[in-house]
Amino acid sequence: MQDSEIIELYFARDERAIKETADKYGGYCTKIAINLLTDIFESEECVNDTYLRTWNTIPPTRPNIFKAFLAKITRNLALDRLDEKNAQKRGGRVLESLDELSECVASEGEVTDPIMLAETAEIINEFLSGERELSRVIFVRRYFYLDSVGSIAKFLGIGESRVKTLLFRMRERLREVLRGRLGNEG
Amino acid sequence: MKANEFLLAAIGEIDEKYIAEAARPRSTGRLTARIGAIAASFLVTVSIVIGILGGAFDLFSGKMEPSGGGNSAGSSGSANLMPTISSDTGSAKLVGVDSMQGSTVRLVLYNTVEEMEVLLLESEDTPIEEGITPIIRCDGESCDSPPTEAGSYRLYIEFPEGKDYSAIYFSGIGTLSLTK
Numbered sequence: 001m002q003d004s005e006i007i008e009l010y011f012a013r014d015e016r017a018i019k020e021t022a023d024k025y026g027g028y029c030t031k032i033a034i035n036l037l038t039d040i041f042e043s044e045e046c047v048n049d050t051y052l053r054t055w056n057t058i059p060p061t062r063p064n065i066f067k068a069f070l071a072k073i074t075r076n077l078a079l080d081r082l083d084e085k086n087a088q089k090r091g092g093r094v095l096e097s098l099d100e101l102s103e104c105v106a107s108e109g110e111v112t113d114p115i116m117l118a119e120t121a122e123i124i125n126e127f128l129s130g131e132r133e134l135s136r137v138i139f140v141r142r143y144f145y146l147d148s149v150g151s152i153a154k155f156l157g158i159g160e161s162r163v164k165t166l167l168f169r170m171r172e173r174l175r176e177v178l179r180g181r182l183g184n185e186g
Numbered sequence: 187m188k189a190n191e192f193l194l195a196a197i198g199e200i201d202e203k204y205i206a207e208a209a210r211p212r213s214t215g216r217l218t219a220r221i222g223a224i225a226a227s228f229l230v231t232v233s234i235v236i237g238i239l240g241g242a243f244d245l246f247s248g249k250m251e252p253s254g255g256g257n258s259a260g261s262s263g264s265a266n267l268m269p270t271i272s273s274d275t276g277s278a279k280l281v282g283v284d285s286m287q288g289s290t291v292r293l294v295l296y297n298t299v300e301e302m303e304v305l306l307l308e309s310e311d312t313p314i315e316e317g318i319t320p321i322i323r324c325d326g327e328s329c330d331s332p333p334t335e336a337g338s339y340r341l342y343i344e345f346p347e348g349k350d351y352s353a354i355y356f357s358g359i360g361t362l363s364l365t366k
Contacts, residue, residue, distance in 0.1 A: 065205070079198065100297065105189035128201075136208070
C-alpha cells in the first residue's frame, strides 16, 4: 500500500492504518529502536508506542515523508525511554554517539532552552545541505539512526576507515558551525 | 541537558528529507577497476527518473537508439525514460538510456571513474522492499566480473519481477573510463 493511502486511513480513523504501518515499516522502526535501546522487548514496546503516537498525531498532521515521520517518532520515544534510565544503562551506541558529538560542543555546559532545539535543528539542516550526499548519509546514519561504523560501511559498500574519516571531518565542520552555541565558545 | 545530549536530540529534529535519504537502500554491484594514474577521487550521482507513460522510448542527449536491436528484442512495453544528471565533478555524463522492457533497463554511461558503484534508490512512491537486490550486468556480464580496461560498456539493471522503481543512482569514485 502506498504511503498516501495509509495516511488516508489515519485520516478516516480506520484502524487498518496501524496494521498497514506495522506491515510496511514495523521492521524499520524496530531497527531504529534497537539501535538506541538494545533490547528487543523494549524496542517492540517503543514501536507500539510509535503506532499510538502516529494514530494520535494524524490527523491533523499530514506527513510529507511518512517513513521519516515514523523514524522521528520512534527515535524520540526511544530517547525518552533512555532518559528514564541512568547513564550506565544507556546503550553503547548512544554513549558512542554522545562521546563523538562532544567534539562539536566545547563544554559540558547545560542547555535548557527548548526553543533552541528547533533552532539547532535548522542549523544542522543548513549544515547538511552544504555537505555531499555521501557524507550526509553517513552523518545521518550515525547520529540519527545511531548505526555502528561497521554497519554504515557495509550499507554503503565502503571501508570503515573512510566512514570514520568522513565523520571526523564533518564533526570538525559542525563544530565550526556551532561555534558560540551549545556551550561551544572555542 | 548536557550540550552533547542536546545536540543528539536536535539531530532527531532534522529535515525528514535527510532521514529518508539516509534510509534508502544502497547496495548491489560494485565495480572496481583501477586504470591510469588519475589521482583524484570523486563522487558522481546520476539519477534517472523513469516513468511509464506510453509511447516510444525517449532519447537522452540524442544518443538513444530505437529498440529492436540486441537485447531489446522482444520488447512489448513502452516507456518514457527521463534521465536527469547531477554531478559534483562535472566529469560524468549519462550518454543514453537505450531501452526499457519489462523489468530491465538498459543504460549507457559515459564516465571517468576508478571505482564505480551502481546504486538503486527507491522513489518516494515505491519504496524498495528490504532484501530486494536488482541484478546489475555490464555488457551482459555480472558485475562480479567488472571491466578492467577503458572502453565502452553497457550497464543493465534488471528489476525484480513486478517491481517498478522510479529512480536509479549511479555513483562513481575514482578512475574507470567508461566511454561510448
